């Protein structure tokens with residue numbers, strides 16, 4: 108039946124839509140499969156009173172209705188044996204039946220890139236949400252949505268596991284692992300609505316580096332995350348998704364022309380500007396793991412473009428490495444040292460003021476301010492200018508260096524030796540799992556037009572860094588005019604559209620071995636500084652993919668005025684709440700109950716919030 112509908116779709120739109128289904132998307136659940144194992148059946152048309160779903164909590168290993176071994180065996184059979192029940196990779200290091208010294212040695216010595224963990228069905232890259240234990244049962248795609256819904260199981264979706272908020276993991280959950288869906292299809296002439304040009308259709312497990320290799324082969328630009336291991340569809344695209352060329356071509360979600368998705372009722376459908384418009388709106392910015400499992404996306408393809416970068420680094424040190432510093436121009440083997448702390452902050456301010464021009468010219472800024480202790484600080488910043496030659500970039504940046512010179516920072520503007528194409532060959536290595544956690548705020552462009560607001564913004568950032576927090580500022584301009592058609596009519600956080608600075612503040616303790624109480628104290632402390640940022644930017648928000656799961660009033664902050672519409676789409680498309688992830692539409696109805704009360708941890712049973 109579904110297959111049949113898809114064929115009809117193909118027949119009607121064959122001229123307009125060249126690419127509709129990737130080969131694996133033709134494999135769909137049918138009546139024969141369901142007859143063999145009714146637990147994977149679709150809901151009856153008006154069924155919102157699934158008896159299992161009436162219980163207060165999702166089933167959990169050990170709970171009375173947890174599927175029996177026989178149920179799991181039958182379910183496994185219904186998905187061609189694709190069910191996995193893996194142990195955490197670290198189990199080989201613990202005394203017990205899985206202990207294996209050689210494998211543990213391999214883990215410690217050889218698994219030094221995130222590749223090992225991305226290729227693991229269980230591990231996510233932030234350790235704290237799993238309580239450092241990781242015990243979910245996992246399975247790749249198939250009839251998993253129906254089985255989870257019919258048996259009242261918690262369902263999670265893991266792609267690469269990069270999510271910072273614990274949205275791709277859950278204790279006692281059935282997990283859909285999209286990682287191995289790698290199909291790719293390039294079509295030169297594609298026309299839909301206002302778009303007429305080349306497109307690429309790629310499957311949900313595609314990673315940025317894989318898409319970049321395609322770009323090199325095809326001599327084109329496809330918009331992908333800046334870091335190679337991040338999923339090019341998944342959470343990145345569904346939450347917005349920024350990259351080096353965002354101010355030129357828009358966000359990841361702005362590229363989508365058509366999205367194939369399996370919804371909460373287990374049905375496979377296509378969402379585009381003409382079909383399932385509600386989902387097409389929600390899947391572009393409304394966050395992952397909320398409205399369905401995306402199987403593939405058809406995205407715009409742009410001409411290949413070179414980017415020229417320019418970097419600026421300086422520090423203030425109360426005890427500078429004396430033998431090395433020549434205060435004539437402040438330079439040492441360790442970098443450029445400014446003469447006093449006031450000059451340091453004036454210099455940082457000049458960079459942020461100027462980088463709005465970089466953003467308006469289609470570029471981005473990328474910066475850090477590190478507190479070094481004892482009142483010393485280091486600034487590192489760069490500007491990336493797509494479409495500019497090294498000479499053009501040098502001339503473009505010169506006014507910043509003139510301003511720096513006038514304020515007493517005599518760093519030289521350096522002409523880049525060459526520009527580099529956006530999208531170079533990669534092999535997808537990355538950092539091993541860690542406990543980086545941070546919080547963020549989007550500062551609107553209007554603050555750059557008002558001297559007082561700009562100075563207040565810089566002062567608020569300075570205060571947080573002086574308190575020992577590391578600041579990470581990226582400057583992007585994904586405005587509606589850049590988003591174009593159909594990007595601008597999407598669920599992307601309205602605060603993103605008018606922002607120039609995506610300002611992040613890192614938690615101090617990154618060991619992840621804090622107690623629940625210590626973690627709450629850390630949250631309270633960092634929020635003292637964040638609250639100042641929030642008060643300075645009323646009505647703005649934060650970018651969900653690079654924010655804190657502890658974000659207060661997250662509905663407004665992550666989704667702005669779109670939240671009510673997203674919530675109504677969620678209730679309509681997923682009335683039983685089959686999909687759940689923290690701080691996504693409708694997630695306030697459920698909570699994870701952990702043994703230790705560790706805030707925002709996914710290491711517990713998912714239950715309805717008691718009213």
Ligand SMILES: Cc1cc2nc3c(=O)[nH]c(=O)nc-3n(C[C@H](O)[C@H](O)[C@H](O)COP(=O)(O)OP(=O)(O)OC[C@H]3O[C@@H](n4cnc5c(N)ncnc54)[C@H](O)[C@@H]3O)c2cc1C
Nearest residue numbers: 266267268269270274275333338341342343349395396401
């Ligand atoms: C090292 C690193 C670099 C980063 N760089 C950037 C960057 O350059 N730009 C940027 O904007 N962000 C960046 N991020 C943030 C990134 O956008 C988020 O971590 C994002 O959630 C990753 O999505 P994923 O699918 O790869 O990861 P996952 O953790 O697997 O998934 C993230 C979320 O999406 C859901 N999901 C995944 N696949 C699907 C699917 N097919 N259908 C429905 N839901 C799905 C998951 O359930 C989860 O809720 C970076 C993160 C890290 C750790």
Ligand SMILES: *[C@@H]1O[C@H](CO)[C@@H](O)[C@H](O)[C@H]1NC(C)=O
Nearest residue numbers: 108134135136137138139140
């Ligand atoms: C149902 O799908 C299975 C494979 O999943 C296939 O073997 C079978 O022929 C299909 N039956 C019908 C009626 O389409």
Ligand SMILES: *[C@@H]1O[C@H](CO)[C@@H](O)[C@H](O)[C@H]1NC(C)=O
Nearest residue numbers: 150151152153154155156682
């Ligand atoms: C299902 O709902 C529709 C619309 O509310 C109604 O017209 C129809 O009779 C219902 N069908 C069943 C089987 O209850």
Ligand SMILES: *[C@@H]1O[C@H](CO)[C@@H](O)[C@H](O)[C@H]1NC(C)=O
Nearest residue numbers: 183184187188189190191192
């Ligand atoms: C699922 O079935 C396959 C094929 O029979 C088997 O290899 C695999 O171990 C099974 N999975 C589980 C969790 O039992």
Ligand SMILES: *[C@@H]1O[C@H](CO)[C@@H](O)[C@H](O)[C@H]1NC(C)=O
Nearest residue numbers: 212213214215216217218219
């Ligand atoms: C692991 O790394 C060591 C050196 O660090 C190397 O000698 C060894 O061959 C590696 N093993 C594997 C399986 O890659």
Ligand SMILES: *[C@@H]1O[C@H](CO)[C@@H](O)[C@H](O)[C@H]1NC(C)=O
Nearest residue numbers: 325326327409410411412413
């Ligand atoms: C690659 O694309 C660019 C931009 O469209 C074009 O100028 C260039 O000639 C192309 N190179 C090759 C080798 O086709």
Ligand SMILES: *[C@@H]1O[C@H](CO)[C@@H](O)[C@H](O)[C@H]1NC(C)=O
Nearest residue numbers: 428429430431432439440441
């Ligand atoms: C400058 O500092 C670097 C790094 O500490 C050191 O290697 C170098 O020898 C120093 N040079 C002089 C001239 O002191």
Ligand SMILES: *[C@@H]1O[C@H](CO)[C@@H](O)[C@H](O)[C@H]1NC(C)=O
Nearest residue numbers: 425426478479480481482483
């Ligand atoms: C700060 O200075 C004191 C005294 O000079 C020193 O003991 C301490 O280690 C310094 N702290 C940092 C973080 O540099």
Ligand SMILES: *[C@@H]1O[C@H](CO)[C@@H](O)[C@H](O)[C@H]1NC(C)=O
Nearest residue numbers: 436508512513516517518519
């Ligand atoms: C800074 O400005 C002064 C005065 O105009 C000039 O002499 C000097 O060369 C400049 N230095 C740099 C590094 O631009």
Ligand SMILES: *[C@@H]1O[C@H](CO)[C@@H](O)[C@H](O)[C@H]1NC(C)=O
Nearest residue numbers: 433435436437438517518519
């Ligand atoms: C600073 O002065 C040194 C020595 O005179 C010179 O080699 C260096 O290039 C200068 N650095 C800058 C940034 O002007």
Ligand SMILES: *[C@@H]1O[C@H](CO)[C@@H](O)[C@H](O)[C@H]1NC(C)=O
Nearest residue numbers: 412413414496525526527528
């Ligand atoms: C783009 O960058 C590459 C690599 O540096 C270079 O060979 C090429 O000439 C550049 N193309 C343009 C148009 O600047």
